[in-house]
Amino acid sequence: MIEGAGPVAAFWGLSALTLLAAGGVVVSRNLFHAVLFLIVVFLGIAGFFLLLSADFLAMAQVIIYVGAIAVLILFAIVLTPRASRDNAETRMAPVALVAGVAVAGLLIPAILDAEWRTLSSAPALPVSDLGRELLGVWVLPFQLASVLLTAALVGAVVLVRSPREEREEIDEEERR
Amino acid sequence: MTEIRSEPFVVNIGPQHPSTHGVFRVKVTVDGERIVDAEMVMGYLHRSIEKLAEERTYTQNIPFTDRTDYLSSMSNNLGYCLAVEKLAGIEVPPRGNAIRVIMAELQRLASHCMAIGAFANDTGAWQTPVMWTFREREKILDLFEMTSGARLTCNYMRIGGVAFDLPKEFEPACRKLLATFPSFIDELHGLLSENEIFIARTRGIAVITPEQAINASLSGPMLRGSGVAWDIRKADPYCGYEQYDFDIPVGYNGDSYDRFIVRLEEMRQSVRIIEQALDGLPGGPYRTEVPLALRPPKGEAYARVEGPRGELGYYVVSDGGPAPFRFHIRPPSFINLSLLKEMTVGGTVADAIVALGSVDIVVGEIDR
Amino acid sequence: MGTQWWTGHQLAELAERLVPGSVARADEVAAYLKPESLVETMRALRDSEEGDFVYLANLCAADYWTRFEVVYHIMSLEKNHLAVAKVEVFDRENPVVPSVVPVWYGAWMQECEAYDLFGIRFEGHPKLYRIFLWDGFPGWPLRKDWLSMPGGLQPGLNEFSGTARREPPPVRVVE
Amino acid sequence: MSGAPFLATEHWWDLRDLSNISREILEFLDRVGPDWLAYVVSPLIGFVAAFLLFVLPSQLFVGVYGERRLIGRMQSRLGPNRVGKFGLLQPIADAIKLIQKEAITPRGADKWVMWTAPVVFVAPAVLVWAVIPFGPNMVIADIPVGLVYFLAITALPVLAAFMAGWSGNNKYSLFGAMRVVAMAISYEVALVLGLLGVVLFTSTMSLQAIVEWQREHDIWLVFLQPLAFVIYFISASAELNRTPTDIAEAESEIVAGYLTEYSGMKWGLFYGMDIGYALAAAAFGSTVFLGGWSLFGLEEWVPPWLILVAKTHLFYFVFIWTRGTLPRLRIDQLMALAWKYMLPLAAINLLVVAAERLWWHEAGLGDGIVYLFAAANIALALLLVVGWARVLGYRPERVPTRPRLVKHVGGYVAPGAETGGGR
Known part of the structure; x- marks a missing residue:
């Protein structure tokens, strides 16, 4: 449970940031910008981990996702000969839309249905x-x-x- | 399996690049870090000195030779004066010859200082070797200033001798320099030649076989680095070089490292020559008087000296007039560049820089 | 000691022996080779036991108003001798000389230079281009008729009495 | 606090322990202000204090001025000596000049990314200092995973460098960006494996606890983990782009690497923060390996933060020294060093440490055993470095460093046919 004015404010701030950045990933036409937005998403998620007192997980998220995976994606973009065509329109757009809606349709009910175990205080997990x-x-x-x-x-x-x-x-x- | 490769792209090294030693440009096509093609583009500094020289008297042309290879103006003066003397049949008095030898060898020291410093900079040493070599070069330039009044473009040699006699402070100052110079060379030896990183960067880079070197008309340290014993001071002695005892350093397998150690060793040998020349400095006149508007007989002459960068030739044709009919410079660093493509292709960009540094180019001389 | 400078006759004699009919004429300084068999002669000179001219010391061109000369200073490192070979071209509009790059790679850049400044085309050169000047530069700067001045004044030294060449040029000036 | 009682008192004016002041301030704020004020101010105090007292002066006067003076001395020249007494105001003059300069954005550049990159570069440089302990009570955030925090934060500037290189629309920038990323990925692996040895020995990832551990056992980890220290030093200098490994900004090859298109204060931020990262790496290195703020009991008389500052500057001096001396390695050589050399050595080191640690705990040995471990590890490190080099086929090759000498000219000189003599 997140309590206190500071953490709550941080939660909403982080949520807004992460969601906006996630939208940026989808909307951005420039492939490079999309990856940069993705990095912001990763950082936002690390922030959530911090809020949940999972400090090690947050650090690992930053090291692995930002420090390694995102950088590798960037590297791949630079080395790909046709990266300059960016996120142009493709014929696959409708298919992707359908797939996305399907995944969302599966996940959202599952999340709503699940019985989440809530802890009153953060578990001490060294x-x-x-x-x-x-x-x-x-x-x-x-x-x-x-x-x-x-x-x-x-x-x-x-x-x-x-x-x-x-x-x-x-x-x-x-x-x- | 299909070959996975990255897109080759073209990188311009130069004309404004820290490592091209002037306005020289190499268009390299790279695949990742590997170079697949290299093309030289030059001429940014072309002043058509050969054409200009056809409109000046023989004496007036001496300053032009300063401005071709501005790092070894004395050698250039000397080569040109030798060519004109050969054309006109002028004898130089022994004192003039000895002074010429001293100056040419001091110039070689100064130029090799520059070459080694810049080469070390190209391998990535952060300015330290270049600063050290500049410190020593400064002392040599002081000696030049003492004798000729100029430091870089000395304009000191004259047809028939040299412009002025040595001032009396010159000899003690020069001996003082010579006393400290070998220890400085040892210092460089310790800093660079025995440095593991330096060896790793230069050994086996830009290898030139002796056959290639001869066929491509390379000269100077480039030729000697490939193991070919050729030095015009020994092969075709001028200015009385036959009186002095010195050795020719030759390399082992013709890589960048060999060219570097050959240059370093040449500095030691130059110190030896200057010492001998100072010891046996003859008296008498330092110059044969020649008319200001010299009119050599019809004919042609090709004279060459061993400049710091290699065979520095001057081809002068006279039609009996006061100006040379044809004036051609055989620029060593221009011809030494012939093999640049062979030296760089297949290596990385970093290797290309090292290869270019080991050629020791002076763009003023390439473009003239 | 010292490099032995061959006279033109010496070189001509050797060249004639190696490739009969390759020498046009010879004087004290140089042997004038015929352009038709130039590459063949040069290769023979390079490979011959006696000549051993493995090293091309210098290659340059010169403009003598009526003709161009291409001068080759060739040299042997082991025998330490040097000889001068020349080739003459009389065609001013379109001078062509065979390239010696197949014989000596060192001629590569020097031939480019001669082409750039004199306009002599070296046939068989792998990549002949204007090495110093840009493509489309008007004229060939080192030719004597380049920049000929008004009033029939020709390039050369004009300050000294009797040196200005006021007579019309021996050849038609290519504009 | 464990160990002997400190001479430092709890009075706010006792500058031997600067945390006294900050505690007084926070308590005062708690009394007068709303309760969230202290919450917000407490980290700020730490950062402000760390920056005013240490980072900024070090960055300006050691990083900019001192480095230039020292390298000038090594290169037998003077270095900056005009502005102010001994040229001490040179960094400030530089900063003023940089601010005045035009911040050029080249045509075709990705403007947004180009302007964000310096910000992304600067922010972690500030955040890094949060976990460095300056004294027993002087650490902004003593989080239990301080070591991982440091690694995570220092992964961010790589991103900024990549952004800078990509956005400049310049091939040299792109080269630099690619190199910086390749280097960072390669050296991060060896670095983490090396630091893991330290963590195994101390059983903690809190930097404060690591310092305490070294204090309790009266030994610095550099003696226990010499191999890890060497790996840390090389990796740090590789990630910081300092000279033996500065291929990402290799001036003689790719002009200025990812900074080629930057000018003015945008460039100045990169330059200044490069020094900031080097100082942070030095501080981190001296905390982990050199005992941090402790100095074998001397910290009870000398302010501990001064000890750390001294150690950091000493560490930084070694960076300067190598920079002034060594040429640069090529990228493939550096990659080979990271993957073929340092990574296996770090793995072996980890194995050895694990075994020692297990033995120590299972056998219930006393603390004195660490000295034995230290001796064994130093010997092992030397053996491993030499031995592994042999395994890889690298021998200290006797390359001839002097050319052959001949007396007479001629054609090719076959090996052994030299005719010359020395003097």
Whole structure:
């Protein structure tokens, strides 16, 4: 439960900011601007985590989503040859609209129906407990996620290796 | 599997870029950071000195030669004067020759200071080596000011000798400089040649094989860096270079690092030559009197000196008049650039800058 | 010690021996080669045991009113000798000389320079362009008839008595 | 507070502990004003105090003036010495000049992004100071995840740099932007893994607690975690674009990197805050690795915040020193350093620390064991650095640093055919 004038004001402020930025992501015609709006959304969500006393989660949100993922998206935009065409009209717009409405139609009733457990005070969850849980009870999913990420990394490396480089490497080995 | 590649795009290095050492431009096409094509664009500083020189007397042309390679004006003066002397058959007295050798070698020191400092700057050293070399170059320029009255464009050599005799303060000042110079070279050696990062940046970059170097008419440290022993001071001695004992440094495999250490070693050798020349400085006249409006006989002459950047040739044709009929400069840094494309393609932009720095260009000389 | 400077006759003799009929004439300074067999001769001179002219020291052009000369200072590093070869072109409107870039890569930029300032086209050059001046620059600056002044006054030194060339130019001035 | 009682008293005028003043002010505000006032003012006091007392003076007189003077000294020249006594007013004159200059927005530039980028760059530079402890009670926000906070906040300027580079409509800017992002992503990984070792040892992520831990055990973490310290230093200088690794602003290659199109105060903000980040990194480094405000008991007599300031400036001096000495590495070499060298070493370091920590706790060893760990880790660090270099095939290659000498001219000199001698 969020109590007190400060947190409540912060909640509404953050909500407005996040929603506006999310709208910006959708509306913005410039791909680069859209990503920047997306970053604001991420920061807003980190703010929500802070409001809920989940400080570690907020920091992780900033590091991972803003520091890594958003930057990677930006990088991808720069490296994509046809990025300059931006968010132009596509034939897929109606399909996307239908899909979006469908997802919203699924989510909104689910959220309204769900019985949310409300806590009167923020649970004290030190980071050490989080780590213990992660490496104790949830160690298998944790490891699986690591393996998945490693596989993705290796796959990316294999994908971007050009045949030319491979040939050069083989030549080099032969020379040795 | 399709090859994933980024869009190649064209980057202009220059004409206003910190590392082009003047208004020189390289149009590079890059794919990511790799260079796939490089094209030189020059001429921003073209003053058509060769045409202007056809309208001046032989003596009036000497200041033009200052302004081609403004970092080694003494060598340029010397090359031109040698060509005219050869054309007109003028002998230079021994004292004049010795003074010329001292000045040319001091000029080589000054120019190599500049080259090494700028090269270190190109590898990314944040101004420190260039400031150190400027400090030493300053002392040499002071010596030039003492003798010729000018620091950069000295206009000191004359047809038949030099413009003035050495002032009496020159010798002690020069000896003082020579006493400290080897330790300065050792300092640079420690700062740069033995620096792991510097070696990593320059070793194996812009390799030129000896065959390539000879075929592309490279000269000076570029040629010697590739392991070719060629030095006009030894091969075709002028001004009495045959009296002095010095070695020619040659590199190992012709990369940027080799060109750098060759330059550094040349500085040591220059110090040796100046010491010998000062020790054996003959007396007598420093100049043969020649008429102001010299009219050499009909004919042509090609004289060359080993400038700091390489073979500096002057090709002068006379039709018997007071002005040269044809005046051509063989600019070393212009021809040394021939292989720039071969040196840069396949490397990164950073390598291209290092390659360009190791050529040691002076745009005034390229464009003339 | 010192570089041995070959006379034109020496070079002509060698060139004639390597490629018969390649020499137009020779004087004390230089051997005048025929443009038709220039590249062939130069390659033979470069590869010959005796000549070993592996190094092109200098390439430049000169305008002698009635003809252009392209001057090659060629050199051997190991034998340490230097010779001068020349090629003459008489066509003022459209001077063409075969390019020696296939023989010496070092001619690449110097031929561009000669083309830029003299307008001599080097046939077979991989990329001949105006290296200093911009494309479309009017005229060829180092030709003698460029910037000829009114009153028949020709470029050259005019301040000294008897030096101004007041006679009409030997050739028609290309405007 | 644990340990010996401090000499610092609780009087507001006792400047050895500056938190006294702020507590007095807050209490006064609580008495006279509405209750939200103290709530709003308390962080402000911290930031204002930190900036007025430390950040701004350091930035201006150490970062701008001191760095230029020191590098000038290293380069055998004078450095700024005209404005004011010893040129001390030079930074202020610079700032006035920068404000007067025209802030150019090039045609075709993305104006909004270009003008927002400096703001995005400056804001984290201020926020970073929130978790740096200046003394036992002097920290703006002693949050339990201070270390992660620092990492999160310092991820933001990368974004600003990217925005600056993209918006300038200049290829050099874009190059710089791409480089800055590639660098940040690569070095962040090694940096976090290195810092994880510290966290394992101290079992906390609060910077204040890390300092306390070092004080209690009478050892600095730089001795316990030498490898992590080296990795931190290299990564920090890489992310800060300082000279051995300043490829994002490499002047000789890409003019000024992402700042190429900036001018006036927009550029000045980037420049000033670059120094701010370097100082923050130095402060963070001295807090985590060099004992922060503690100095083996001396902090009871000397104001602890002065100790931290001294350590920070010392740390910053090393930054200046490397900048004045070393050339720059190429981007692929830097990437190789990050991925092939520092990342595996950081991982091995983490493994070692985990083992030591486990042994320490399971076996119930006393605190004295940390000295043994320190000795072992220093030896291990040296061994690892050399050994891993060998594994990667890098040997301190004996490249000849002097050319061969020959006496006679001729064609190509085959190796071994030299004829010359020295002197």
